[in-house]
Amino acid sequence: MSNKLSPIEPNLANHTRNLLKKYQLRPNKRLGQNFLIDDRVLNDLLQAAELTSQDTVLEVGSGLGTLTRALARRVRKVISLEKDRRLNDILASELNEFDNVSILNQDIRTFLSQKDILFDKVVANLPFYLTSPLITGLMKLSPPPSLMVLMVQKEVAERICAQPPKANRMAVLCQIQARCRLVRQVPARSFWPAPEVDAAILKMNTSGISPDPLLEKLVNAGFRSPRKTLANNLSSFPGFNQEILAQCNLNPKVRAEALTLQDWKHLKNCFLGQKNVIIRPI
Numbered sequence: 083m084s085n086k087l088s089p090i091e092p093n094l095a096n097h098t099r100n101l102l103k104k105y106q107l108r109p110n111k112r113l114g115q116n117f118l119i120d121d122r123v124l125n126d127l128l129q130a131a132e133l134t135s136q137d138t139v140l141e142v143g144s145g146l147g148t149l150t151r152a153l154a155r156r157v158r159k160v161i162s163l164e165k166d167r168r169l170n171d172i173l174a175s176e177l178n179e180f181d182n183v184s185i186l187n188q189d190i191r192t193f194l195s196q197k198d199i200l201f202d203k204v205v206a207n208l209p210f211y212l213t214s215p216l217i218t219g220l221m222k223l224s225p226p227p228s229l230m231v232l233m234v235q236k237e238v239a240e241r242i243c244a245q246p247p248k249a250n251r252m253a254v255l256c257q258i259q260a261r262c263r264l265v266r267q268v269p270a271r272s273f274w275p276a277p278e279v280d281a282a283i284l285k286m287n288t289s290g291i292s293p294d295p296l297l298e299k300l301v302n303a304g305f306r307s308p309r310k311t312l313a314n315n316l317s318s319f320p321g322f323n324q325e326i327l328a329q330c331n332l333n334p335k336v337r338a339e340a341l342t343l344q345d346w347k348h349l350k351n352c353f354l355g356q357k358n359v360i361i362r363p364i
Contacts, residue, residue: 094148095119098274101146105172109275113166114209117145118233120272123283124152130265130285131205131231133157140201140227142190142216143209147173153205154180161201163188194219207233210277214238214252217286221259224293230260230286239264239282247340251305257343258297260286297350304338304346311335319353326352 098117102108109115118124127149133139137157144150144162150173153160160183164170170187177183186193190212193199204220204227213234220226243262244253256262265283270276306315313334316322327334329352330345341349 116273138201142206204230210235236280236282239284260288
């Protein structure tokens, strides 16, 4: 892997180079630090977030503060999470002109366990290893953020937005809780150091979508053993019988990944017609 910064976007690339030189830093590979150096991608990320002056935005993995600074100029407040204490200190120094940025040296899991910090949106260039646990943790919040715009590994974004017959459990769970869209692909050369895979901007909008505990529980049960049929996976689900699949015009041998979102909702309604359905928290 080359250690030279890509020249395709000299402003952001030069800014990154100068900061690293100023603080005598090298990216921490273990923490998945790949700094965005493409101005066009940064602008697309910001545009997708539909920012307003009333927003409180959570940023995870703030790095050198490039996105943090851009957010601070557009929103009411930025909560900036950075696990690397070296970068945390740089953020405090480089962003001291802003009184609407709160910099926290915290792991996202610790942060999400707190109940007294509120935010409307999440906008982040994520370390790739954090993507799945972060999305899962955010979607379990009550209420979840109204909008999440995340830079993630391209393959992960494609999986979350996948449709049958390629939809896995996480894709369906995300799509019943949010409108999911892959905004654009982002080539590896847009970062320094360049990761081994391309990225993508993923947009997840939960506005107007109410939590549906039974539907989520049904999906989890349906994907319990991906190689088994839906009927086998649901055999121990309260209220299940083969007639339910017939009512939904589903083949008994169908697998969960073949169901559309509408199929899952129809299946849930059939279960609600059974007297012995028990709804428990997921």
